[in-house]
Amino acid sequence: MQFKNFPMVSRIIFGRGSFNQLAEILEPKRLNTRAPFIFFVDDVFKGNAWLTSRIPLAYDDKVIYISTKEEPKTSQIDTLVEQIILNYKERPSGIIGIGGGSIMDIAKAVAIMLTNDGESKDYQGWDLVKHPAIYHVGIPTISGTGAEVSRTTILTGPERKLGINSDYTPFDQVILDPELTKEVPKDQWFYTGMDCFVHCIESLNGTYLNAFSKSYGEKAYELCKEIFLEDHLTEIEAQDKLMMASWHGGMSIAYSQVGVAHAMSYGLGYLLGIKHGIGNCIVFDHLEDYYPDGVKLFKQMKAKHNINLPKGICANLTEDQFDIMINVALSLEPLWENALGKHWKKQITPEVLKALYKKM
Template identity: 75%
Template sequence: MNYKNFPMVPRVIFGRGSFSQINDVLSPKRSSIHAPFIFLIDDVFKNNTWLISRIKLSYDDKIIFVSTKDEPKTTQVDELVEDIIVKSKARPSGIIGIGGGSLLDLAKAVAILITNEGEAKDYQGWDLVKNPAIYHVGIPTISGTGAEVSRTAILTGPKLKLGINSDFTPFDQVILDPELTRDVAKDQWFYTGMDCYVHCVESLNGTYLNEFSKTYGEKSFELCKEIFLSDTISEEESQDKLMMASWHGGMSIAYSQVGVAHAMSYGLSFLLGVKHGIGNCLVFDHLDEFYPEGVAIYKQMKAKHGIELPQGICKNLSDEEFDIMIGVALSLEPLWENAIGKNWKETITPEKLKGLYKKI
């Protein structure tokens, strides 16, 4: 049997206020005065002097504010790469992504495309990347996606929503500073936190489960229950714990896989542009037959925090639109195999998925 030789993030800093060390971390990695550091930052921080003032730009370093209004697209990666290459005198010293999961995935993809020819869509899939990415750093400002630790950069392409899954995708350095998550809106906090929770449920209930995944998944699952169901946890504790739940949740799927909710959520995202976190919530609400215990606890969490999901978003879709969503979902074969087993095609039919989508 061949075991996966999984690449992990080699360097990580954790702690409140640790973002202030960003300049010390980057300084030894500068390859020349002409090779800039490019900071890709979620544009919600455009006027956030508390965050921006901590970044000391030198030489040709540049901040690019990126909109994450929509899920990250392959075309967005291509445009960023072209802009960076055209405007830089030399290959950048590194790409630093600061933001949520979408921004971190963009940063990973940009770092790969700077050293690999072609377009981002050419690398959607498993192990298609040939050359190592340039040095890249991930700094999450919201917790839950696991993008800071994963070997994938999930992008919406012309035909599919699918990750650039490769050994060259993970960050070289991650800075986990829970203070950066302090201004996250409650709904967003919940939806992104549930992405982490669903990672754990799908990993722990999957056919790919092993002790490596189980150890991380169980820890993340317990942290999620404490964060979202406890009456005694402080705001600071919650921020610290969710950041670590996200890390462990991301690790739990590193050596296994996600499942039904993620596959179907990708379909919603591809067709309707539904953000990943809320997409998982919308789907997970109806997956009692696959994850009965996980869904019951999720509904407790949703009720406790007074979260009301949008209703009827698939109500007026045409048969053709349902077929597009179903096609995207069914294309993610490893997710279904993990969720159901090798014979998943016997039970997961287009009709089955259409019935589930119609409930959303």
């Protein structure tokens, strides 16, 4: 049997206020004064001096604010790479992503595409990247996606929504500063936290499960229950614990896979532009047949935090539109195999998926 030899984030710093150490972390990595660090920052922080004033700019370093109203697209990655190549004579010293899962994915994808020819859509899939990415750093400002630790970067391309899954995708450095998550809106906090919860459920109930994945998944699962169902945590404790739940949830799928909710959520994201966290919630709410215990807990969490999910999002879709979503979902074969085993096609048909989508 051939075991996968996955890379992990090689350096990580955790702690409230650790963002202040960014300058000393980056300086040894500067190639020369003409090779800038490029900072991709979620545009919700535009004008937020508390965060932006602490970004350590020098020489030709640049901050690029990125809107996250839509999920990252392959065309967006290609445009950013082209801008960097045209504006700088030398390859950047590094790419730093400061924001949520979308910004993490953009930073990882741009770092890869600066050293690999062609368009980013050519690398959607598993182990298609040929050359190491440039130095890249992830600094999450919201917890749950696991994008800070994963070996994938989820992109919506012209034909599908699929990650660049490769050994060169993980960050070289991650800074986990829970203080950066203090201003996350309540609904966003819930949706992204549930992305972590769903990671755990799909990993722990999958056919790919092993002791490695289980140890991380169980820890993240316990943390999610504590954060979203119990009342004894202070706000600071909850921030710290959710950041670690996100890390452990991401690690739980590093050596296994996600499942039904993620596969179907990709369909919603591709066709309707539904963002990943809320998409997972919309789908997971209807998956009692696949994850009965997990869905029961999810509904308790949803009720406790007064979350009302959008309804009827598929009510007016045409047959062709349903087919597009179904084809995107069915193309993610490793997710279905993890969820249901090698003979998953006997259980999951276009008709089964259409009936599920029609409930949403």
